[in-house]
Structures are given as structure tokens and as C-alpha cells.
Amino acid sequence: MFAIYVLIPIVQSIWISFHEWDGLGDKAWIGLGNYIELLDDDTFYTSLKNNFLWLVLYLLAIPGGLAVALFLNQNVMGIRLYKSLFFFPFVISQVVVGLMFTWFYAPDFGLFSALIEKLTGQQIAILADERFVTYGIIVAGLWPQTAYCMILYLTGLNNINPEQVEAARMDGAKGLKLLWHVILPQLAPASFIALVVTVIGSLRSFDLVSIMTAGGPYGSSQILSYFMYEQALSEYGYRMGYGAAIAVVLFLIMMVFITLFIVRMLSQERNS
Structure with a gap:
């Protein structure tokens, strides 16, 4: 199953990237032509x-998720409701998130636009301004990603050894010292997973931009x-070979990070 749905399509994509192809007719071999055109x-x-x-900027979801998890890791009345509300952004579809933030940034009736107008006296169309548009979309993506990192850290906080925390407190550790020297080392597995999913998520973000x-x-x-997608499957000409070349470049970038993560994970397992 892994070969059919993962390995073979990867090889086919690499093979297609060396051709000029519209997806229906015969492929024409052009070698590195698509990659040269990309340059x-x-x-x-x-x-x-x-x-x-x-x-x-997507990496901000990791400290953000940690901060929210530390805030929610309390035994007080109604904390489950707060946890549900903070996790809600991750449950809803990325399409819904995109639409919500599109309305949020809308110049005519958006809450953010109204706030900016009150502070500066003029409206800013975030999604229509080349200077701010990418940052606006990233903020929209950070909302659900922070919620996901929060869940990872809440799970990690539930597995922390309370005896180590109590011993550190008896030795006078508190606040940031306690967090840095006692709690964060025990959250290393959660941090590793959060880093992996956040990096991969940042590189394959498609829904929000679309x-x-x-x-x-x-x-x-x-x-x-x-x-x-635009080059291979839209009205721009169905250039499957050119789209495959872009996919190969993105795949290679992802492989660099995935390889680093795997090497780090194997090193940690050997040390443990």
C-alpha cells in the first residue's frame, strides 16, 4: 500500500518533470527543460x-501553543470548556478558517479593518496589499496550528513527573527557572512532534492561499x-511537466527537513 500510494507516485512525478505534457496527450521528453525554465x-x-x-513565522505556533497549554494546565472550574474553545480552531476546516479571516480583513466591514481605521484613521486592505498579504495569510494559518501545538503540549504536561517538579520547588526553583530546567526537558518529545508537523505544514500550505x-x-x-497547482491543473495551460518540476523542488526541500528530523530522532533514541 505504501509503495502504491506513496513511492510509485513520487517516482512518476519525477519522471513527468522531465517531459512536456498536458495530462492527456503524448509526453515529449525535454530533459531538464522544466527546471531551467523554473530558474x-x-x-x-x-x-x-x-x-x-x-x-x-509558522514556528511561532510552537511557543504560542506552549503558552496556551501552560495557561490551561490548571484544575479550576470550567477549564474543560476553555480547552474546547482553544482547540476549536484546529477542528474546523481550513476553508472555513480562510473565509473567516477574509471577512475579518475585509476593508468595508471587517473587524480588523475597523480597528486599524480607528487607530490610524485609514483603512488597510490586507489581502489586496502586496506588502501585507502573505503575513495576513500566515496569521490565519497560525490560529489552528497553535491550537494543535497546544494539544500536543497538554498531553506532554499530563505525563510530567510531579516528583521532579516538587523536588525542584523544594530546591528553590520557580517561574522561568522551573519551566526551563525541569518542565521543558520533559516536554522534548512533544516539542519534537510539534516542530515536525509545523515545518511540514508550513511548506505544504495550500488551502488558505487558494x-x-x-x-x-x-x-x-x-x-x-x-x-x-496553478501551472498543472488550472486554466494556465495544464502544464503537468512544469507542475511536476515544482512538486519535485518542494519535495526536495521537505526531504531536507525530514532527514534532519529523522537523524535527530535516531540520535536521541541511541542516547536513551
């Missing part, structure tokens, strides 16, 4: 830059996954 494509470099921004801007304005919010 001269300004949209490709815009997509790479935006993917880098996604990667860097719903909120479709890569606009003027291609300024393009990322590799949407650029691949």
Missing part, C-alpha cells in the same frame, strides 16, 4: 521567498504548492 521564472522565486516566510487570495494580488502571495 528564469520570477513567480518561482516569489514562491520560494513566501515559503521561507511561512516556515519562519481560498483567501488565489496567489494574488499580482502573484505576491504565491507559494510553491499553489504555484504547482
Whole structure:
């Protein structure tokens, strides 16, 4: 099953990337032609830059999720309700998240736009401004991703050794010292999983860009996954070979991070 649904499609995508193909007719071998064309494509470099921004800023979900988890890790009345409310963004569809933030940023009636207008005296169309559009979409993505990291850390906090925490408190550790030297080391497995899913999620973000801007304005919010879809499966010409080349580049970028994560995981297992 893994070979049929994962390995073989990967090999086929790499093979298709060396061809000019519309998805229906005969393939025409062009070698590295698609990759050479990518190097001269300004949209490709815009997509790479935006993917880098996604990667860097998306990592804010990890400390954000940790902060919320520490806040919710209390035995007080109604805490389960608060946990459910904080987890709610991860349960709903990315399409719904995209639509909600599109309305949130809307210049005419959006809450964010109204707030900015009160503070600065003028409206800012976040999703129509090339300077801010990518940051606006990333904020929308951080909302559910922070909720997911929160759940990972809440699970990790439930498995913390209370004896170590109590011993540290008896030795005078409290606040940030207790968090840094006692709690965070025990949350290392949760942090590792949160880092892996956040990095992969940042590189394969597609839904929000598709719903909120479709890569606009003027291609300024393009990322590799949407650029691949646009070239291979949209009205731009069904260039399956060119889309496959973009997919291969994205796959190689992901493989770099996945390899680093696997090496780190194997090293930790050997040390333990």
C-alpha cells in the first residue's frame, strides 16, 4: 500500500518533470527543460521567498501553543470548556478558517479593518496589499496550528513527573527557572512532534492561499504548492511537466527537513 500510494507516485512525478505534457496527450521528453525554465521564472522565486516566510513565522505556533497549554494546565472550574474553545480552531476546516479571516480583513466591514481605521484613521486592505498579504495569510494559518501545538503540549504536561517538579520547588526553583530546567526537558518529545508537523505544514500550505487570495494580488502571495497547482491543473495551460518540476523542488526541500528530523530522532533514541 505504501509503495502504491506513496513511492510509485513520487517516482512518476519525477519522471513527468522531465517531459512536456498536458495530462492527456503524448509526453515529449525535454530533459531538464522544466527546471531551467523554473530558474528564469520570477513567480518561482516569489514562491520560494513566501515559503521561507511561512516556515519562519509558522514556528511561532510552537511557543504560542506552549503558552496556551501552560495557561490551561490548571484544575479550576470550567477549564474543560476553555480547552474546547482553544482547540476549536484546529477542528474546523481550513476553508472555513480562510473565509473567516477574509471577512475579518475585509476593508468595508471587517473587524480588523475597523480597528486599524480607528487607530490610524485609514483603512488597510490586507489581502489586496502586496506588502501585507502573505503575513495576513500566515496569521490565519497560525490560529489552528497553535491550537494543535497546544494539544500536543497538554498531553506532554499530563505525563510530567510531579516528583521532579516538587523536588525542584523544594530546591528553590520557580517561574522561568522551573519551566526551563525541569518542565521543558520533559516536554522534548512533544516539542519534537510539534516542530515536525509545523515545518511540514508550513511548506505544504495550500488551502488558505487558494481560498483567501488565489496567489494574488499580482502573484505576491504565491507559494510553491499553489504555484504547482496553478501551472498543472488550472486554466494556465495544464502544464503537468512544469507542475511536476515544482512538486519535485518542494519535495526536495521537505526531504531536507525530514532527514534532519529523522537523524535527530535516531540520535536521541541511541542516547536513551
